[in-house]
Amino acid sequence: MEENGEKDGQRSIENVNRPCMVSILRNGAINNKMKQREVLRNLSWRQLYCGKNEYIIELNDSRALKFIQHQQSELQGIGTGGTVWPAAHVLAKFLERYYLCPETNTSSMKDLSVLDLGAGTGVAGLVASALGAHVILCDIPQVLFLAETNFLKNKDFIQGSIQICPFDWGQLSTTTTIVQKQAYDLILVSECVLPQLYPLEPLCDAIAFFLLTWKEKKTKALIAYEHRPYPKFDPITKFSQLLNERNLSISKVCATQLDPLYQADDIHLFWIFPQSDHTFLGKEDTDTDHRALICLDWNGHEEKQIARFQMDQTKFFQLELSQQDEIGCALWPSALVTAHYLLAVDPSQKKSKTWHVLELGAGAGLVSACLALRGHKITSTDVPYSSALKLLKANLSHFDNVNILPYAWGAHHHDHEDYNYIHSTQFDLIICSDCLYNSSAVTPLLHSFIHLLAPSIHNKKCPALLLVNEQRTALDSFLRAFRLDPSFTHLDLIKLHLPPSFALIDCLPPHRQPSPIAAFYIQPKGIKTEGQQPRTPSVAAPLSHWIH
Ligand SMILES: C[S@@+](CC[C@H](N)C(=O)[O-])C[C@H]1O[C@@H](n2cnc3c(N)ncnc32)[C@H](O)[C@@H]1O
Known part of the structure; x- marks a missing residue:
């Protein structure tokens, strides 16, 4: 019996290529020039030395x-x-x-x-x-x-x-x-x-x-x-x-x-x-691979890209991205690093605590989605009327625990319900991932932090987590302005030492890994600052750029 089974198996292996090609043809290859080319391409290299x-x-x-x-x-x-x-x-x-x-x-x-x-x-x-x-x-x-x-x-x-x-x-x-x-x-x-x-x-x-x-x-x-x-x-x-x-x-x-x-x-x-062991990242110098997020798939050919992710064995999700030339519609390396980091440090696993997190400039929504899937309450924001906000709504509106709001940094709309809500709510964490992408972002972001981290509002010591591609020129100006501005004297800027494994992006080859991502906490005084100067500026690009 076993022997017959083996032979059947061998026969099915011998015959496998044909049904697959037939199925491609059946699925419209003849009427579709692109698919036709694909079929010929698949066949030509496969058959050459057969x-x-x-x-x-x-x-x-x-x-x-x-x-x-x-x-x-x-x-x-x-x-x-x-x-x-x-x-x-x-x-x-x-x-x-x-x-x-x-x-x-x-x-x-x-x-x-x-x-x-x-x-x-x-x-x-x-x-x-x-x-x-x-x-x-x-x-x-x-x-x-x-x-x-x-x-x-x-x-x-x-x-x-x-x-x-x-x-x-x-x-x-x-x-x-x-x-x-x-x-x-x-x-x-x-x-x-x-x-x-x-x-x-x-x-x-x-x-x-x-x-x-x-x-x-x-x-x-x-x-x-x-x-x-x-x-x-x-x-x-x-x-x-x-x-x-x-x-x-x-x-x-x-x-x-x-x-x-x-x-x-x-x-x-x-x-x-x-598999990652999602140990709480208390020690800054560990280089254990704590990453919980895997980038599964990347459909980069279509006008509309879909990126699929896996968080653990049961949680898979996908995000729509856009080929449009709008910054918020791409997936940026620092979003992946932020997600890896937050999933690893997530104290909810150990302390059963639910955060209320505000994300600024959430773009495609990767970070908000990860935290929402961990059960946290999220207020996810992006520029009013932008394609990014539209995309954010498309990607996250099915989460009951995500509130998507328009919010432009630095703007003061005292009579606007959403702005009042954001400026008066006690969040547990504010996240800002790759928002310092050019120098025009520096002043508005600083103004937002003045409001969001004002001691009168956030007595509960809400920290803000900033992840920035180190090659961004805006980082330098932001750090300088932050240190000089008296509005921030009650706050500390702490540079985090991310284990190198967080910065590794699985879906990219070694020579295409993006430049290092710097991470900072801005939080009420009391913790030692370990400032470091950023590297020489140059251009940083979204993940899709590195893949092709
Ligand atoms: C289908 S062939 C693939 C050969 C080659 N890797 C390739 O892709 O062209 C499967 C290979 O697995 C080897 N193999 C099967 N069972 C094995 C075992 N128990 N230990 C080591 N090799 C084994 C076979 O001898 C054979 O070379």
């Missing part, structure tokens, strides 16, 4: 890595590792795009230690070593001769190093090999989520072993997966569940980050990393 003994992967610097394929491998008992799988090609080209900076041609894979699990022909690992990584290619013993052959064939392109070792992830608990004895920066797993052929549990155990044994190494895994319907369950859903049970999170790489040519609608890449 059935050939040699598979070529070209890097952008004109290096062409050549891989011997063993067409009869499944029939000759070698298994599935004899040919280059399309998902491995997508993964290889993603590694190049993600780790290689096109402007400087420097690779942030240089000297990373990488393990390619179930390496087969060795494509993913060999491309990683061509980008400078020190790689162990491992597989079951009978497949390794192919990895060896392909290593020798591409020896001249290797910039890191290659070791080839037998390792069966199903034998993790019964044998100890050199593969298990060291820590890695990255685990590559291409086309191994195949429940038709291999049970998922041992693979998940192996990934958990490598990611959780050396926590300080911050090992991540990168999975390449081609979707094939499986009658018993959806493979990737089940795989995600098993990872979650092992305290791992999974986050899809958005399509805009993949190589524009080497991608297909049914091939997906996923990052896997340890």
